[in-house]
Structure formats: C-alpha cells, structure tokens
Amino acid sequence: MEKQKVVIVGASHGGHEAAFEILDRYKNVDVTVLEAGDFVSFMSCGMKLFLEGKTTGMDNVRNFKPEDLTKVGGKIFNNTKATKLNPDKKTVTVTHTDSGKNEEIKYDKLIISSGVNPAKLPLPGIDLKNVLLMRGYDWAKKINDAQHDDSIKNVAVIGAGNGIAAAEVFEKAGKNVTLIDAGHKPLENYLNDDFTDVFEKELKKNNVKLAMDTKVEGFKGNGKVETITTNKGDIKTDLVIIAVGITPNTDWIKGAVDLDKRGYIKTNDYLKTNVDDVFAIGDAIFPFNIPANTKVPIPSAIAARHEAQYVSEHLFEEKPSRPFKGIVGAQLLEVFNA
Structure with a gap:
C-alpha cells in the first residue's frame, strides 16, 4: 500500500509537534516538513532567555534539529518557502530560497502551521x-x-x-x-x-x-x-x-483557503479549513477558547501543540470522532521582579 503523503508547512511548535506525533502514531506515512527559513526551528518565545544569557546558545533555542526528524523517518526541507496552494492538484508550490527554483510538492493531507510574521x-x-x-x-x-x-x-x-x-x-x-x-x-x-x-x-x-x-x-x-x-x-x-504585534503568514493561501478580514485562517470545529484534506493549526487560526466560550487568537506554543496533537489523532478519519475541545490559553508574563 502506498504511503500517505503528509505535508506540514512550518517547522515551529505546531509543525514540529504534528510531525513527530504522526510518525509515532502511524506506520504507513510519508511526512515532509517545509521551513521557509534557514534555521530549524527557532523558538521566538525563548528569545528573552537567550538574550539574558540563560540558554546554552542561540542555536539551542529550538524545537528540534533536522536530524531528530530524519532519525524517525521524517523529511525536513529548510529554505523552502510555500508560495501557493493548489487544491485542484493537491500540491503546494514552493520556492527554494537558496537557489530560486520553484517546485510543486504533492500531498494527501496538508497541515498549515505557517504561523505569523512580526508586524x-x-x-x-x-x-x-x-x-x-x-x-x-x-x-x-x-x-x-x-x-x-x-x-x-x-x-x-x-x-x-x-x-x-x-x-x-x-x-x-x-x-x-x-x-x-x-x-x-x-x-x-x-x-x-x-x-x-x-x-x-x-x-x-x-x-x-x-x-x-x-x-x-x-x-x-x-x-x-x-x-x-x-x-x-x-x-x-x-x-x-x-514589537507592535503580529500578522498572519497567510498571503500564500489567499484565494484557496477562506480567511477572515485580518488574514487569519477560518477553521471548523475539527480544525479543518474549507479545502478538503487541509488542516490549520498555530498562531494563524482562532482556536476555541474555553473561558471565553468563543474563538479568539491565542499565539502560544502550548496552544499550537494541543492543536497539533488533536489533528494528528484524527488526521485520517472521514469525520473526526470528536471536535477540538479548545484550550484555556493561560500564559505567563514577567518583567523584572513582577
């Protein structure tokens, strides 16, 4: 039986979690992670600790090393920027930023975790x-x-x-x-x-x-x-x-995936987009917030990981056995001694 091709756009928290979860959960899968940047995969939420000298170096402020994924059977392509989604062909058009060459990568299931850009x-x-x-x-x-x-x-x-x-x-x-x-x-x-x-x-x-x-x-x-x-x-x-906020990194899917007026990806109760076999997780969606009883933006590593775990569990179900229950969205904030 031919392996199911799972493509994940974005190697940060959500993409990382989804890739390893899927490879651990399923046997007959081909998992490919696309990362636009050269470095895989820096955790911006750890930047303050790095700048204060509380880490072992900038190259260690990361979710994983490329070899960590390849060891468990996954593939990661850095310097590979997703530029267009082609639902009719079930492909993602990418640009290899180091060479300038374009390529179409085929998927059976696509998980968009492209996150946000600094405003x-x-x-x-x-x-x-x-x-x-x-x-x-x-x-x-x-x-x-x-x-x-x-x-x-x-x-x-x-x-x-x-x-x-x-x-x-x-x-x-x-x-x-x-x-x-x-x-x-x-x-x-x-x-x-x-x-x-x-x-x-x-x-x-x-x-x-x-x-x-x-x-x-x-x-x-x-x-x-x-x-x-x-x-x-x-x-x-x-x-x-x-540091004036963030904007969703979704220009590349305009016209293919339904977005709200601010560019955030619209998802249903199962974190599916309007496009068949295309899911979205991470900072560019509005997940369900349990205390608020509504969908709100929650730019959070923990939120992205919970979403990734849910999608990984239900990725191959025709209709997921349960909806995504949502998250609390609590975060820790400190400054000096406060």
Whole structure:
C-alpha cells in the first residue's frame, strides 16, 4: 500500500509537534516538513532567555534539529518557502530560497502551521540601520549583538505588550531605555488596571522611561536611526526595537483557503479549513477558547501543540470522532521582579 503523503508547512511548535506525533502514531506515512527559513526551528518565545544569557546558545533555542526528524523517518526541507496552494492538484508550490527554483510538492493531507510574521511599521525611515524587529532567529542575533555594542547607549522599544521583554533586556544591559506605546498603559490590551499598575510601577522603578499615549510617525538618521519622530516630539535613540504585534503568514493561501478580514485562517470545529484534506493549526487560526466560550487568537506554543496533537489523532478519519475541545490559553508574563 502506498504511503500517505503528509505535508506540514512550518517547522515551529505546531509543525514540529504534528510531525513527530504522526510518525509515532502511524506506520504507513510519508511526512515532509517545509521551513521557509534557514534555521530549524527557532523558538521566538525563548528569545528573552537567550538574550539574558540563560540558554546554552542561540542555536539551542529550538524545537528540534533536522536530524531528530530524519532519525524517525521524517523529511525536513529548510529554505523552502510555500508560495501557493493548489487544491485542484493537491500540491503546494514552493520556492527554494537558496537557489530560486520553484517546485510543486504533492500531498494527501496538508497541515498549515505557517504561523505569523512580526508586524512592521510602514513609516518613513523604517529601513534605517538599527531598526530591528523582535521575532525570529536572524533578528535575535542582531538584537543580541546590539545589546553588547558599547556605542549603543539609548534604546527605544516600540510596543508595550511583548516589548516589555526587550525593555528589560536592554535596561539590564546598561542602556537608557524608552518604552513607547500609543496606549495609556503598558499591557493595557491584555490586562486590567489592577495588573497594568503593577507592571507600570515595576518598569519605572527599574529606570525604564515610559512614553505612553505616543504615536510614532517616522524615523530619521544618516544611514542609521538617530531620531524617532512622534506626535509628542522627537526621541533621540541609537537603536529601535519594534514589537507592535503580529500578522498572519497567510498571503500564500489567499484565494484557496477562506480567511477572515485580518488574514487569519477560518477553521471548523475539527480544525479543518474549507479545502478538503487541509488542516490549520498555530498562531494563524482562532482556536476555541474555553473561558471565553468563543474563538479568539491565542499565539502560544502550548496552544499550537494541543492543536497539533488533536489533528494528528484524527488526521485520517472521514469525520473526526470528536471536535477540538479548545484550550484555556493561560500564559505567563514577567518583567523584572513582577
């Protein structure tokens, strides 16, 4: 009997979990994981620990090594970017970014775990040197180099959500840190006043300057960033870290898979898309949130892994024996001693 071809797009938490679960659960399967980047597979949620020197190195902040998958019978192709889904042919068109060559890869079952991209501010000067994003392997290296660069003294972090991690890292590295956000308080989109007040006090106590109710309008500098222009005046800086959220990495499936107005993948109660034999998991979907009793975005490694386990268990059922029950979505957040 010919092996069932399972293709997984994305090698991070969800893709990793699905690949190993499927290979462990089924015998007659051919599992291929496609990873757009060169490195397999960096955990952005571990970036803060790496930047604080609490890991054994950047190359170890990962879910697995390619050889871990090949040892159990799977295949992984890095530098392989999915660019189009062809439901009529049951293929994924990919571009091998190291050679520029295109290829169509056939699937019997497809699991989309392509995740999200860091949101980038479409503002004047965004391409200046020392304007960095806080997500992914390549950005982690640049941020780590920057925190050890003695010529960088003033650091501005844009985004008082996940950006508080960058603010803490650079304050501990001896930099003068300004945390900028258009909201009234740090983390106000996530927490109520009882908690935001705690974080606000902790940041101020540790010498992080807060620039709240501040809208960034652009960046200026001679080759590299020197000034952030805002609605409240200019802020001098040697480095900018942008952490203003995420956008779903779904442009490549537009027109083939149903997306909502923000580009997130629509799935049913079984994590299936509108396309036969195509499932979606991870940060680019809205899973069912048990406490909220509705579907909401939950960008979380644990969430992606639970979704991957469910899909793996029911992958070959005509109709899954049970729906995906959902997740709680609890996360841990810390800053300095809070």
